[in-house]
Amino acid sequence: MSTRLKVVQFGIGPIGQSCLRTVLSKNKSIELVGAIDIDPEKVGKDVSEILGLEQKTGVIVGSDARAVLENARPDVVVHTTSSFLASMYDQLLLCAEYGANVVSSTEELSYPFDRHPEISVRLDEAAKKHGVTLLGTGVNPGYAMDALALMATGVCNEVTSIEVNREVNASLRRLPLQLKIGAGLSVEAFEEKKATGQFGHIGLVESVKLIADGLNWPIERLNETLDCVISPKKVVTPFLTVEEGQVAGIHHYAKAFIGDTCVISLDLKMFVGAEDPRDAVLVQGDPPVDLVVRGGIFGDTATVATLINGIPSVAAGPAGLATVASLPIPRAFGTKWSK
């Protein structure tokens, strides 16, 4: 690549910081030109200080998104501020206004058309007006339970149903995630917290919609269910201990129907002590396809990868609000051997 793509990082939470590290590591292909966050602890500091790097980057965190974009004029914004669209889509409109393509971790942006039809129209119009591509992606939603499933159907003449099973061993993940899935709670405490809407994966419905839209399937009914996984044994992680009979994590699943037939089943289990982590796609059809990523796709690292790998994709993409299903096959970018 002769000229490096200029990148602004919008949102410097844990994922945003990992994105920053990755962007800096790929400086042969991309150039960090700005960083945005509203946290007073971060504003005004060189990015290196936040990341604990010795060498200054020369990029100072700004809280005024407009000013940063005006000054930096990025090709692409890597956006990691929120899971939800309603509270922050103005950030995306602002990026579009400055001619910046966006790859965002916002789960609701992975398939926004049904949940937020009006916002989707506004985003699409703004993107087209300014000639930029807006994309929501990640490992899940964005890959493991949707794009990979669509890909699996690519060799099928007929598809009658799709079943995706993602099992994540949360023992290997960081403490906030273990707490987020309720590990170590009693079943009663889990149910109480669940009633407040604090548990569960965001984006399962979006994944269903991505698959259904990709196959042009008119889903008639969609059930989404959240249960806890009860630990059959004592599990000790680096951070906490789960006793037998306590909650080990979540079991979150969605089933989509046409008539009485369950045509799409997405099943996500994230719990400590999971012994068979995997991402499995089973396509019933002609021919059937039984695809599995053994050991599963490691969430934290891979989420950052899907975002950074989306940079050249949105930079080259057609103007408008895109999805992982409307852009070319995702692939690694700026690797060790890349020109």
Add this chain to the structure above:
Amino acid sequence: MSTRLKVVQFGIGPIGQSCLRTVLSKNKSIELVGAIDIDPEKVGKDVSEILGLEQKTGVIVGSDARAVLENARPDVVVHTTSSFLASMYDQLLLCAEYGANVVSSTEELSYPFDRHPEISVRLDEAAKKHGVTLLGTGVNPGYAMDALALMATGVCNEVTSIEVNREVNASLRRLPLQLKIGAGLSVEAFEEKKATGQFGHIGLVESVKLIADGLNWPIERLNETLDCVISPKKVVTPFLTVEEGQVAGIHHYAKAFIGDTCVISLDLKMFVGAEDPRDAVLVQGDPPVDLVVRGGIFGDTATVATLINGIPSVAAGPAGLATVASLPIPRAFGTKWSK
């Protein structure tokens, strides 16, 4: 889909006939409007007669491609006439001239830029001039050993090497394929026939190039090797018997290097008696990805599927010479549930 895409079948050999059956079965989404072949046994007959169908299709096989295209004005041509580009790229130019997008089984078209740079330029220019998309695809090349490998890297921050292993149990395939891989020959007879260039899979180098280009990897050296697989036991298929010590099939592999590092290894085994048929992609990187299609992707059926599933993709694609890596994720088309 409100209007059906109009399709012409160009080439009515075994794969072309399967394509015709599939096109006719998806008549909710696509409409067969023409068929081209030069075989005097087929010319002038209704397609139904060639396929052994009771009901007439109203589509008569024509030998004059220009006349068929002129009359039928298809949106998409499904092209299955040859593995090689040099002898037939004028067929593709003709399709472009009539404003028809093309999805072709021509192995060399899956990544034509290195082997046929001048033809590639001519095809790309013609496609752009007439606003059509030209694509070469299939299961292999086009999916199992290239597109799927690229897809697997989509969740990686770093990729240091890619290894693809495709093992096909030829016992389940038709007789011509079993003969094509030398099943039942002595090793000497295999070596003699191999020297005449009659064995081997077409497209392995194209798959390497698709991956390398997708990752922007500057391959410095590429070794391609064809061996026979010797049967360790007696194998009886519905068509023939292979004795212990006879040839069971082919082992065809390619290794691509940057410096002294083998960065891409594609390994294809097609033989009778294969006990672990599979399509496996192993990505070394961060994170590593260990993806496998258990039981493998069934070649004959899936090849037709990749072509037919390419119809809406080329119809909507950007003008020019495309590859599976430049178009959106392949997916099933016109299935039972599709609108």
